[in-house]
Amino acid sequence: MNKGMKIAIIVIGILIIIGIPVSGYNQLVSLEQTTNSAASNIDTQLQRRSDLIPNLVNTVKGYAAQEKTIFTDIANARSKLAGATNVQEQATADTQLSGSLSRLLAIVENYPELKSNQNFRDLSVQLEGTENRIAIARQDYNTAVTNYNTKRRKFPINIISSIFGFQEKPLYKASEGAKDVPSVDFTK
Template sequence: MKKGVLVILGIVVVILIIVFWIIGAYNKMVALEQNVNEKYSQIQNQLQRRLDLIPNLVETVKGYAAQEREIFEAIANARAKLAGAQTPQEQATADAELSNVLSRLLVIVENYPTLKSDANFRQLMDELAGTENRIAVARKDYNEAVKEYNTLIKKFPYFLIAGSRFTEKQYFEAKPGAENAPEVKF
């Protein structure tokens, strides 16, 4: 009789250990998924900050360089694409296009020395540079969170628990050719 009770008690303990491990594993995957979502929202937050700064920068430059209409239209189009992007890949592509157009704007600024000394312009450029750094950090943090999450849901035995509820997340990747400096033509 004692052996039977011990065997049953042992089985119950093993089952409880397995159940608690499954609950812990599931909760870990949920926490990592939420971390990925939070990091992605930080990218969106910084991209929105940049979108909000650009109209002020453009208006400042317009006062000095009214004849450069093409660049202002290109900036408006690039901003619209970024604002409408839904996935990390769409945002990365639109972000690269906007960065390219902004670099063209900075070349225009070189032709207007008085603009470079304007206090509003300098402040906006400093804020934009700070925002670019924040975007880079947010992308890095997001990609690290995605790596940790994707790695976990593919590991044994986590993938058994993950099933179809936890799917692989996309990395925030630059579009092909982004490693090359943009070509600026006037």
Template sequence: MSKTMRNILISVGVLVILVFIIVGSVGGKYNSFVSLEQSVNKAESDIDTQLQRRSDLIPNLVATVQGYATQEKEIFTEIADARAKLGGASTIEDKANADSELSSALSRLLVVVENYPDLKSNENFKDLTVALEGTENRINIARQDYNTVVETYNTTVRKFPNSIFAGMFGFQQKDYYKASEGAKEVPKVDFTK
């Protein structure tokens, strides 16, 4: 074998090795983005699961309270409307806003309960409020987990040189789960109606 032929084979071999390294690196980056994006999707789904659990508990709680507080129809309507909005929400922002409305209506419902001592001592009501409280804690943890995963994903997608590959493959930043503006205000309860 001639020296020229040997140099060509060595050059081709080095080129093939470089191509494999580059393809492996790009493939690894892509797979990393996919894994992180799936973690975000799972965390969002976990929030949805907990919101659904709460939504399933609410009719039982409302039915129990209605037996005692028939004159509080406005609150029951607000809860039903907020549940419907939550069920129809498609984006994380819509879910956060509907979740905030539902939480506010539930807070007002629980304030109304204070006027009915017999209701507060009802075993069914106690069980439902404990289940609801546990669900609220789960929702809060699911929101925190979601935001943690989104932070990791967004940081990875935005860092150089990842941002180049993320842009090539169409990986975009995800929105954080944020409370709606109204969630910062204390719900107003008016018993004069």
């Protein structure tokens, strides 16, 4: 082998040795940013829902003033959601708020004149659309987290992720009891 060929092989080897870590690092940064963006999208949709709820509650209050406990439950769940500091707390508070909203909408069944109120119908449609957006945002977040966590665990990227402190991200999971159907008792 001539001297020029040896130098070319050495240069190519150095580029490969440098290129793999740089490329891996950049991929992790990109995936982490996608995950952060997806988490922010959940927050945005939860805030949208949270902003709609007072209008919905006030509309229902005019018709169902005696249903005070549900209004208190909704207010408490909204406060917990606003104060959530991590994904799991957010999921727990979100589940509580969803349960309270389900009970509120079940109460509405006792008030046919409320169901025909245009303001209530408009708010219900907006809330339903927001719930769908929240579900999609959660799916997008979990997809982004799965891609990120998978990439950071694969060899040789796992070495880079440990050197630069890329931590595992938690999936958005429903809290305990989220699968339970909320009970509605109209006898109280």
